[in-house]
Amino acid sequence: MGIKPAKTLTLSDIARLAGVSESTASRALRDNPVINAQTRQKVQQIAAEHQFKVNATARSLRTQKSYTIAVIILFDAKTQQAITDPFLLDILGVIADELTRQGYDMLLSTSKTTDKDWRSYYFDSKRADGLIVIGQGEHDERVEQLSSAGVPFVVWGAATGNESFPVIGSDNRQGAQLAVAHLIAQGCKRVAFLGDIRHTEIEMRYLGYLDALQAAGINVEPALQLNTDFTAQAGYLQTQQTLFSQLGSLDGIFAASDAIAMGTMKALLEHGIKVPQQVALVGFDDIAMSAYCTPSLTTVKQDTHAGGKLLVAQLLSRINGGKAASQLLPVKLIERQSSLRKH
Amino acid sequence: MGIKPAKTLTLSDIARLAGVSESTASRALRDNPVINAQTRQKVQQIAAEHQFKVNATARSLRTQKSYTIAVIILFDAKTQQAITDPFLLDILGVIADELTRQGYDMLLSTSKTTDKDWRSYYFDSKRADGLIVIGQGEHDERVEQLSSAGVPFVVWGAATGNESFPVIGSDNRQGAQLAVAHLIAQGCKRVAFLGDIRHTEIEMRYLGYLDALQAAGINVEPALQLNTDFTAQAGYLQTQQTLFSQLGSLDGIFAASDAIAMGTMKALLEHGIKVPQQVALVGFDDIAMSAYCTPSLTTVKQDTHAGGKLLVAQLLSRINGGKAASQLLPVKLIERQSSLRKH
DNA sequence: TACGCTATTGCAATCGATTGCAATATCACC
């Protein structure tokens, strides 16, 4: 009478309904070929009729595989806010889709909360078969710990060549070099760098910046490198507080992320500085908004799609006993109004 | 010799090392008071020394609780891309933190990939104890299905008062009403609405738009409501293709999201239209970039922090046998340059 | 000394599915 409490059915219920043993039912549901075709169909049909779903927990326990990957997003201890950079969402979406496509679930964690010990929490406890760590932060020692513990994991970040774990990431150095060379080609003589070089990825971008300056025979002024967090606000404040007052005449700025660049642009425009005529500006990431601010933002586009897929592919390969290798992804300069003086 | 293979220890190993039974070890680790204090300490110490972590899978199987919540992000079938709106990341971050704080893990899924049957996949299979659905999409029938199936879940979206499930969301109608009333106060006589009203949240915003117009005695022109997807690109194209050519003279635009508004702004500025002098513009969401575009964007701020916490609180209450109630969160108009004509 | 009560601890079942191995049935072929 009325709707039944819908107690979840178990495999043994299905087996009973189909008149076979649990083992036969299990094999039938997994399409094991030793099972007679008719039996298999019957079991599958009954399971479907009752909307039976294998209990994932029991299966995991028995098979010792969770088919779950933990994704950990590292971010600044300082910027204690929730994840903010739009770029993260981009790559997160790709990873989510790709994991699903491969039959894996995704457990998401932000470093703020689980800063204890990922290995214990996710791996030792069998919550996940492997880890994807996004961002190396400021040389986070926890990442190094993982590598010594035999945990399958891959990192999105900057490969320096020295790390003992696989790192997938954009060719930050070349991207920055392209960006700054472009600024120089537009006539810039004195270019500032906004970004916190304590992050490995940003450090690489700084090296690319130096590459471009040196290739052009421009003298490097260390004072033009300003540590700036990954937010529009940081870019805005940095520009207001430092760039104008302390730095003499600049004619170009390379911001280590689009978010920073947007803050910078705001500050410049507020001061009546014309972008790109007086100061040309280039960012990094190509977030969605970059094309739609005014002037639109020249930037370096990372291939998040390839990156996400590669992260997943490498991790799964590693989990299945194979090797995972670090890899650099090519980037592309997207020229927009914030830096284009000619034409 | 060398590093040991580090085979994971089980509870029975710890029990043996401590010289007690598994049951005692289990109780000791969970701080069960019936266990003698000395025994408890000894067991805990040994567990700590060996970095023992309870196997979450086994525990889940036995206790019938996964301490995991599945978060499902719905988005347009049309915009088949990965999650794009920065607003989502905001609330996702809050939910992640709050779940962690409450001892729950978060399983993230995007609707594109798991469009089968969430109930089966997440709940029947015991992967999750409950679901948080973000966005109702275009009256997604799958959400309704959930409610009839006894699955604990809550939705972030727009409560209409008719739904059979708990919906937490901003007071979209009032937010829109505030925004449009503000435009009218700035002198706008003819205000367009950009947003796809097939989404319940947007529909509410449209109602608020109508409220404000009617309160001001302004005639409603249905042609001024233009279905537009949640992206800057959609806003840009819509503005270019429709607003200029077909709509006569507008002096105000209310965009249903900041992303749309930014696209619109770009198109307006490209056409040499002065914002806010000729056309005043208001968005919705208060994403991080809104303060940093030029002119900065007036918008309606949603309280994502309260929203995320409330979603989690209601869901957990529901899981623990309590009730979950729909709730409307207050919003706030943030006045910025894109609409401020006076002063 | 015996009895009852409390404080601790252990035994064994249980959660639900998977799988190695044994058991049975079926069939071909000599």
Add this chain to the structure above:
DNA sequence: GGTGATATTGCAATCGATTGCAATAGCGTA
């Protein structure tokens, strides 16, 4: 009819932790 090979199916152990209930020990008191 007998024998071995093959196709199906079932039994029972197993994954690792939790927990109801029984068992034991220790202690106070009549």
